[in-house]
Amino acid sequence: MGTILDGAGLAKKIKGELHEKVKKLNKKPGLVVLLLGENPASKVYVKHKEMDAEEIGFLSKIERLPVTTTEEELLDCIERYNQNDDYHGILVQLPLPEHINEEKVLLAIRPEKDVDGFHPMNIGRLVSGNPLMTPCTPYGIMELLEEYKIELSGKTAVVIGRSNIVGKPIATLLTAKNATVTIAHSKTKNLAEVAKSADILVVAIGVAEMVDKSFVKKGAVVIDVGMNRNAEGKLVGDVKFDEVAPLASFITPVPRGVGPMTRAMLMKQTLEAFERTL
Numbered sequence: 678m679g680t681i682l683d684g685a686g687l688a689k690k691i692k693g694e695l696h697e698k699v700k701k702l703n704k705k706p707g708l709v710v711l712l713l714g715e716n717p718a719s720k721v722y723v724k725h726k727e728m729d730a731e732e733i734g735f736l737s738k739i740e741r742l743p744v745t746t747t748e749e750e751l752l753d754c755i756e757r758y759n760q761n762d763d764y765h766g767i768l769v770q771l772p773l774p775e776h777i778n779e780e781k782v783l784l785a786i787r788p789e790k791d792v793d794g795f796h797p798m799n800i801g802r803l804v805s806g807n808p809l810m811t812p813c814t815p816y817g818i819m820e821l822l823e824e825y826k827i828e829l830s831g832k833t834a835v836v837i838g839r840s841n842i843v844g845k846p847i848a849t850l851l852t853a854k855n856a857t858v859t860i861a862h863s864k865t866k867n868l869a870e871v872a873k874s875a876d877i878l879v880v881a882i883g884v885a886e887m888v889d890k891s892f893v894k895k896g897a898v899v900i901d902v903g904m905n906r907n908a909e910g911k912l913v914g915d916v917k918f919d920e921v922a923p924l925a926s927f928i929t930p931v932p933r934g935v936g937p938m939t940r941a942m943l944m945k946q947t948l949e950a951f952e953r954t955l
């Protein structure tokens with residue numbers, strides 16, 4: 678049975694450290710989350726982020742906008758927070774409604790306040806090895822691997838999924854730590870076989886429990902980013918945990934694995950954005 682990577686525990690420790698730092702400040706770091714519409718999953722995530730921010734002692738605000746908000750109105754709202762010195766971090770919850778151009782929106786956030794790390798400048802800086810803000814989920818995964826002293830140099834890593842928010846940036850970060858990385862996706866042939874070559878397997882697909890033991894080499898480190906509701910409404914990952922855990926050397930659970938680390942990195946980057954304004 679592999680060691681369970683306790684994301685919730687590490688996130689709690691990190692948030693405690695952030696809280697201690699914030700107590701010593703004269704001004705509160707501020708985080709605003711812009712949420713369009715009523716996507717139930719987004720509402721839950723956003724609520725969690727607000728709770729984290731308040732616990733740490735940040736100024737925290739959720740700007741709830743109707744689903745009918747126009748692109749221009751959203752861009753105006755972002756610009757107001759770009760100019761507002763009380764807010765050091767701005768996060769626009771994704772996905773956005775169809776009528777809004779995501780690329781335009783992400784480009785409108787001042788890179789210094791882009792605590793998600795999704796602005797093209799931040800992506801470019803990450804890829805060129807001089808990061809300012811790092812996408813929170815990949816960042817959280819790297820912190821978790823480091824906490825458990827998991828060696829990456831010279832290891833083979835397979836990332837399943839190539840999204841801008843998870844797959845591509847985690848592949849970049851693993852490469853920077855000298856892993857040899859393969860990115861797989863829906864067009865990959867012999868996916869299970871490719872995955873089985875991995876010392877480190879990162880799964881970010883969005884299909885409940887798709888990855889079973891046929892994808893996993895004995896002794897592999899398995900990172901499950903997936904966040905899905907199964908038929909009974911229970912939160913499950915992309916990995917069949919019960920089947921894979923006995924094979925793995927380390928494995929993240931869902932919940933309490935990658936998800937809490939994502940939120941902790943968001944808080945960390947908000948404090949760093951604040952500190953850069955001093």
Ligand SMILES: NC(=O)C1=CN([C@@H]2O[C@H](COP(=O)(O)OP(=O)(O)OC[C@H]3O[C@@H](n4cnc5c(N)ncnc54)[C@H](OP(=O)(O)O)[C@@H]3O)[C@@H](O)[C@H]2O)C=CC1
Binds near residue numbers: 842844861902903904
């Ligand atoms: N824990 C956390 O903090 C976070 C969790 N998530 C969760 O992680 C999962 C992935 O999210 P995200 O990256 O945004 O998702 P996207 O939907 O943007 O990307 C999914 C990727 O998986 C690939 N894929 C889809 N189906 C298959 C398949 N059958 N075989 C192989 N590859 C496949 C897609 O391939 P192709 O490119 O070819 O279409 C795509 O690259 C979701 O469950 C999401 O909820 C996301 C963000 C944060």
Ligand SMILES: Nc1nc(=O)c2c([nH]1)NC[C@@H]1CN(c3ccc(C(=O)N[C@@H](CCC(=O)O)C(=O)O)cc3)C=[N+]21
Binds near residue numbers: 721768772793935940
């Ligand atoms: N601009 C933007 N930034 C994001 O970072 C972003 C986003 N949009 N859109 C949606 C995805 C998804 N995401 C999650 C973060 C934490 C948990 C999380 O904390 N999960 C808990 C469980 C939560 C529960 O019980 O529902 C856990 O895994 O233990 C989940 C999902 C961030 N995302």
